[in-house]
Amino acid sequence: xxxxxxxxxxxxxxxxxxxxxxxxxxxxxxxxxxxxxxxxxxxxxxxxxxxxxxxxxxxxxxxxxxxxxxxxxxxxxxxxxxxxxxxxxxxxxxxxxxxxxxxxxxxxxxxxxxxxxxxxxxxxxxxxxxxxxxxxxxxxxxxxxxxxxxxxxxxxxxxxxxxxxxxxxxxxxxxxxxxxxxxxxxxxxxxxxxxxxxxxxxxxxxxxxxxxxxxxxxxxxxxxxxxxxxxxxxxxxxxxxxxxxxxxxxxxxxxxxxxxxxxxxxxxxxxxxxxxxxxxxxxxxxxxxxx
Amino acid sequence: xxxxxxxxxxxxxxxxxxxxxxxxxxxxxxxxxxxxxxxxxxxxxxxxxxxxxxxxxxxxxxxxxxxxxxxxxxxxxxxxxxxxxxxxxxxxxxxxxxxxxxxxxxxxxxxxxxxxxxxxxxxxxxxxxxxxxxxxxxxxxxxxxxxxxxxxxxxxxxxxxxxxxxxxxxxxxxxxxxxxxxxxxxxxxxxxxxxxxxxxxxxxxxxxxxxxxxxxxxxxxxxxxxxxxxxxxxxxxxxxxxxxxxxxxxxxxxxxxxxxxxxxxxxxxxxxxxxxxxx
Numbered sequence: 001x002x003x004x005x006x007x008x009x010x011x012x013x014x015x016x017x018x019x020x021x022x023x024x025x026x027x028x029x030x031x032x033x034x035x036x037x038x039x040x041x042x043x044x045x046x047x048x049x050x051x052x053x054x055x056x057x058x059x060x061x062x063x064x065x066x067x068x069x070x071x072x073x074x075x076x077x078x079x080x081x082x083x084x085x086x087x088x089x090x091x092x093x094x095x096x097x098x099x100x101x102x103x104x105x106x107x108x109x110x111x112x113x114x115x116x117x118x119x120x121x122x123x124x125x126x127x128x129x130x131x132x133x134x135x136x137x138x139x140x141x142x143x144x145x146x147x148x149x150x151x152x153x154x155x156x157x158x159x160x161x162x163x164x165x166x167x168x169x170x171x172x173x174x175x176x177x178x179x180x181x182x183x184x185x186x187x188x189x190x191x192x193x194x195x196x197x198x199x200x201x202x203x204x205x206x207x208x209x210x211x212x213x214x215x216x217x218x219x220x221x222x223x224x225x226x227x228x229x230x231x232x233x234x235x236x237x238x239x240x241x242x243x244x245x246x247x248x249x250x251x252x253x254x255x256x257x258x259x260x261x262x263x264x265x266x267x268x269x270x271x272x273x274x275x276x277x278x279x280x281x282x283x284x285x286x287x288x289x290x291x
Numbered sequence: 292x293x294x295x296x297x298x299x300x301x302x303x304x305x306x307x308x309x310x311x312x313x314x315x316x317x318x319x320x321x322x323x324x325x326x327x328x329x330x331x332x333x334x335x336x337x338x339x340x341x342x343x344x345x346x347x348x349x350x351x352x353x354x355x356x357x358x359x360x361x362x363x364x365x366x367x368x369x370x371x372x373x374x375x376x377x378x379x380x381x382x383x384x385x386x387x388x389x390x391x392x393x394x395x396x397x398x399x400x401x402x403x404x405x406x407x408x409x410x411x412x413x414x415x416x417x418x419x420x421x422x423x424x425x426x427x428x429x430x431x432x433x434x435x436x437x438x439x440x441x442x443x444x445x446x447x448x449x450x451x452x453x454x455x456x457x458x459x460x461x462x463x464x465x466x467x468x469x470x471x472x473x474x475x476x477x478x479x480x481x482x483x484x485x486x487x488x489x490x491x492x493x494x495x496x497x498x499x500x501x502x503x504x505x506x507x508x509x510x511x512x513x514x515x516x517x518x519x520x521x522x523x524x525x526x527x528x529x530x531x532x533x534x535x536x537x538x539x540x541x542x543x544x545x546x547x548x549x550x551x552x553x554x555x556x557x558x559x560x561x562x563x564x565x566x567x568x569x570x
Contacts (some may be wrong), residue, residue: 005473006390006391006392006394006395006473007391007395008391008473008474009387009388009390009391009394009473009477010387010388010391010392010395010397010400012383012384012387012388013384013385013387013388013444013448014388015384016380016384016440016444017403017407017444020415020419020437020438020440020441020444021403021406021407021410021415021441021445022403023418024414024415024417024418024419025406025410025414027418027421028414028417028418031417031418080315083311083315084315087308087311087312087315088315090308092308092309092312096555096556097552098312098316099555099559100551100552100555101316101319101320101552102315102316102319103551103555103558103559104319104323104548104551104552105318105319105322107498107502107547107548107550107551107558108502108544108547108548108551109501109502109504109518109519109522109540109543109544109547110502110504110519111502111504111519111520111522111523111540111543112519112522112540112541112543112544113322113326113540113544115522115523115526115536115537115540116322116325116326116329116537116540118526119329119533119536119537120325124340125337125338125340125342127325127342130340130341130342159318159319159322164562167559167562167563168563170563171563216408216409220411220412222411222412222413222504222505223504223505223519226504226505226508227504227523227526241411241413244411244413245413245505248413248416248417249416249420249508249509254417254421257417258417258418261411261413261414261417264411264414265409265410265411265414268409268411269409272409
């Protein structure tokens with residue numbers, strides 16, 4: 001009997017994917033090679049949009065902001081998410097319900113929570129400065145000062161996305177066998193030793209995946225930054241994505257915006273490749289030190 | 292080890308566990324309680340220092356004002372139409388696609404979904420914005436429905452591939468040998484088994500489409516805003532009225548929060564399946 005072909009099942013989706021994912025990509029690359037502004041005629045300009053990028057101080061500054069924002073928004077959720085996963089791995093009453101509460105920040109509508117964070121950041125009336133005053137820390141300007149705006153936004157991002165890291169690591173913890181823990185208990189290992197020498201190596205692959213996903217999302221972060229600061233004060237929190245928005249939909253410079261989109265995508269792929277390479281290096285050194 | 296010391300250790304362990312649970316859950320609980328508090332206070336309480344946590348008089352007016360404005364009703368239906376259409380369309384094309392890809396073991400095709408996952412939403416907006424302009428569709432809800440497919444279709448395909456890979460093949464093979472066509476096998480054998488997977492895909496597609504903001508700020512006009520865009524636009528007009536603003540924000544996100552609590556099992560399953568497989 002001839003094995004049935006499953007192509008007919010895939011074709012409708014293929015058409016949709018071609019229309020809304022592949023076509024926009026091809027078109028974006030084409031646009032990036034043109035001087036393309038809404039309301040004026042388009043002209044082919046080759047790679048000059050890309051050359052313009054290399055000398056655009058605002059773009060270069062945005063890369064810096066994006067990298068700082070991303071590194072912090074990967075590391076902090078990884079640390080807190082791992083801790084939360086270890087806790088949620090224990091058995092306690094109401095665990096399922098509390099896990100539901102715990103993941104609410106990442107499911108909630110980003111713009112809605114950004115709005116509430118904006119109120120909480122308010123230097124005079126915000127609840128955060130009140131909480132700081134309770135422990136004797138002077139009032140901060142949070143998102144209203146260039147020096148503290150990115151850390152403040154990272155605070156929101158961390159609050160929002162720690163649950164995703166928790167869920168991924170929790171999945172990893174569920175897959176760990178119990179034997180190493182039993183022998184560690186017999187040997188009288190401390191909680192920290194158990195975590196450091198048994199749990200951590202075993203959940204490393206999951207931490208890596210969580211870190212990768214976090215990186216991809218943090219680099220692209222838009223809603224929260226846009227809703228809280230729109231890249232300000234000045235351009236202190238302008239990431240590549242926010243700058244891309246301004247170029248494309250405030251100045252309607254679509255050709256240049258397309259070039260930014262292409263470079264931005266390549267940057268994300270590059271970051272992912274660096275992470276993969278670092279992971280491979282780690283595995284090799286592990287193997288080398290085992291031998 | 293004496294029994295009493297053993298109990299002592301157990302009790303300390305229990306207390307520290309509960310303390311740890313409290314520490315990790317409180318940022319979420321306190322935030323949403325504060326959001327509720329803001330939304331139920333009159334301006335005088337919201338502007339008070341030190342802050343008022345539970346007001347003497349609840350400002351239910353904040354909610355009734357938001358709900359009574361007919362614009363809000365329009366935006367609510369816009370959200371409902373965009374999310375509903377984008378989800379239903381995504382299920383219609385994505386569930387069969389997930390089935391086909393799983394059965395053909397065409398894992399390389401998943402790379403397209405990976406690209407979609409990595410691409411910033413704004414990159415789709417530039418070319419599609421022009422397309423919609425040429426087609427004269429701006430000002431209707433159609434562009435938003437189409438562009439929300441960028442969010443919903445990959446989610447559905449990704450989750451359904453994972454799900455169909457785990458459903459047993461024996462029944463399907465038996466049905467094929469009995470002379471059923473592949474469409475009949477899909478419709479009557481594979482699809483009924485896949486209902487829990489479809490539920491997961493449905494819930495996640497609804498949430499991510501409902502929450503989407505970036506597509507709306509570019510494509511929506513005054514009449515075609517979805518709720519997240521409408522709430523964002525309230526900020527610039529009413530900088531100082533926190534109560535109604537918080538009430539509107541809470542109304543917008545409430546459906547999602549309720550879904551999260553009541554369908555947390557499905558959400559967790561879907562997110563970890565999608566995430567751990569490299570989404």
